[in-house]
Amino acid sequence: MEKTLNEAITLDEQDPLKGYRDRFHLPKQANGKPYIYFCGNSLGLQPKSVEKYIKQELEDWRNLGVKGHTEAKNPWMPYHEFLVGKMANIVGAKPIEVGVMNSLTTNLHLLMASFYRPTADRYKILIESDAFPSDKYAVESQLKFHGFENGLLELTPRAGETLIRHEDIEATIGREGEQIALILLGCPNYYTGQVFDMKHIAALGHEQGCVVGFDVAHGAGNLLLDLHETAIDFAVWCTYKYLNGGPGSVAGCFVHEKHAYQFDLPRLTGWWGHNKATRFGMRNDFDPLPGAEGWQLSNPPILSLAAILASLDIFEEVGMESLSEKSVKLTGYLEHLMNQIHDDRIRIITPANPVERGCQLSIQVATEGRSLFEGISRDGVIADWREPDVIRVAPVPLYNSFEDVFDFVSILKNRLK
Incomplete structure (x- = not known):
C-alpha cells in the first residue's frame, strides 16, 4: 500500500502541469487540510487570478x-x-x-x-x-x-x-x-x-x-x-x-x-x-x-x-492537448486503483475506452449508495451524487493530483469495509 502511495507521489513529481494546482483556491476542511475536490464536473474551482480580473x-x-x-x-x-x-x-x-x-x-x-x-x-x-x-x-x-x-x-x-x-x-x-x-x-x-x-x-x-x-x-x-x-x-x-x-x-x-x-x-x-x-x-x-x-x-x-x-x-497558457494528456493518465490511474477494490457493491459504468470518456468516472452503487456517498463526504471528499444510484467523481487535470486519486480510493475502500 505504501508503495502505491509512493508511486502516486512520484507521478505528481513527474507531472509537468503540477504547478497549476497552486493557482486555484482549494476548499479546506475544518482541520485545515484541503478537501479531495472531485466535483469540477459540477462547479470548477476558483482561479486565484479571478480576484485581480x-x-x-x-x-x-x-x-x-x-x-x-x-x-x-x-x-x-x-x-x-x-x-x-x-x-x-x-x-x-x-x-x-x-x-x-x-x-x-x-x-x-x-x-x-x-x-x-x-x-x-x-x-x-x-x-x-x-x-x-x-x-x-x-x-x-x-x-x-x-x-x-x-x-x-x-x-x-x-x-x-x-x-x-x-x-x-x-x-x-x-x-x-x-x-x-x-x-x-x-x-x-x-x-x-x-x-x-x-x-x-x-x-x-x-x-x-x-x-x-x-x-x-x-x-x-x-x-x-x-x-x-x-x-x-x-x-x-x-x-x-x-x-x-x-x-x-x-x-x-x-x-x-x-x-x-x-x-x-x-x-x-x-x-x-x-x-x-x-x-x-x-x-x-x-x-x-x-x-x-x-x-x-x-x-x-x-x-x-x-x-x-x-x-x-x-x-x-496550458493548452487543451497537454490537459488531455494528463487527464487520460489521471483518470486511468483512478480506474486502475478502483478496479483493484473487487467489491460487488460498486462498479464503474463510464466507458473503459479513454476515447469514449473524459475525466469523469461514474460509480454505480448497488446498495445504500447515498450512505456511501455521505460517508466519503464526511471523510473529506467533495464529489456528487446523482439519483438514483451514481457517485460522480472527476479528477480535473488542472488542479487535481495523483495523490488526490490515491487518497480518494483509500477512503472509498475504508468505507466499503
Whole structure:
C-alpha cells in the first residue's frame, strides 16, 4: 500500500502541469487540510487570478462610470470579444462560430428557435433517455410550443446495460431519420460520462436531413473537442464546470460556419446581435451579425466575463492537448486503483475506452449508495451524487493530483469495509 502511495507521489513529481494546482483556491476542511475536490464536473474551482480580473472592472466602474464601456482598461463594449478566440481554441472552433452569452438553456432555446423547424412529417427530437433534465425540459417545451405532444424520441440502453450502443444510435437514425427534425445529445452524457462520436452522428443525421446539435457542457474544457470538424450544426455549454467561470457564469454557444451568413434563418433577436456599426442608431431594422454573435441578445455581465477570462487565460497558457494528456493518465490511474477494490457493491459504468470518456468516472452503487456517498463526504471528499444510484467523481487535470486519486480510493475502500 505504501508503495502505491509512493508511486502516486512520484507521478505528481513527474507531472509537468503540477504547478497549476497552486493557482486555484482549494476548499479546506475544518482541520485545515484541503478537501479531495472531485466535483469540477459540477462547479470548477476558483482561479486565484479571478480576484485581480474582477477588481480591475470594479475599479474602472468606480472611476469611469458609463465611460468604462469605451475607456476602461478592458473596454466593456467589446469585452466578450476578448474571450471568443480563447474559447474557440478550447472547443475546436473558428472565432466566428463561437459566442459567449446568456445561460446554457437560454442558448439552447435560442438555437432551437432557429434550427428546430418541425413540419407535419418531420418533427421528432432525438435525445438520450437519461439526458440532463434541463435539456429534456427544453426540448419537451419546444415540442409542445410547436403543437407536438408525442415527438420525443429517446435513445435507451439495452436491458441490463447502462451505456447507449453506437450501433443502436445508427439504427435509430436510420429507422426514424425521415421523421427526426433535430438530434440533440449530451457529450459526454452527464450521468454516465459516455462520449458520443459527434462527427459520425452528424454525418448520419445530415444524410437523413436532420439538424444535429450537442450539449457539450461536460465536454468543454474536458475533452479535445473539434466542433468545426465534426460539422454539427450547433452546440451549447456552460462555463462553470471544467471552465471554472464561477457559479451561474455566462455560457457559450457554437454555430457552424456554414450557417454564419444565413441571415434568413428565423431567430429570436436582441440588440447585441445587431450590426455593431449601427447598433446604437436605435432606429434601424434588425441587421444580424454574422456567425454566433448574431444570436446575442443583450450586453453581457462584465464581472462574470472577467472571471471566465481569468480561467481562459490559464487554458490558453496550458493548452487543451497537454490537459488531455494528463487527464487520460489521471483518470486511468483512478480506474486502475478502483478496479483493484473487487467489491460487488460498486462498479464503474463510464466507458473503459479513454476515447469514449473524459475525466469523469461514474460509480454505480448497488446498495445504500447515498450512505456511501455521505460517508466519503464526511471523510473529506467533495464529489456528487446523482439519483438514483451514481457517485460522480472527476479528477480535473488542472488542479487535481495523483495523490488526490490515491487518497480518494483509500477512503472509498475504508468505507466499503
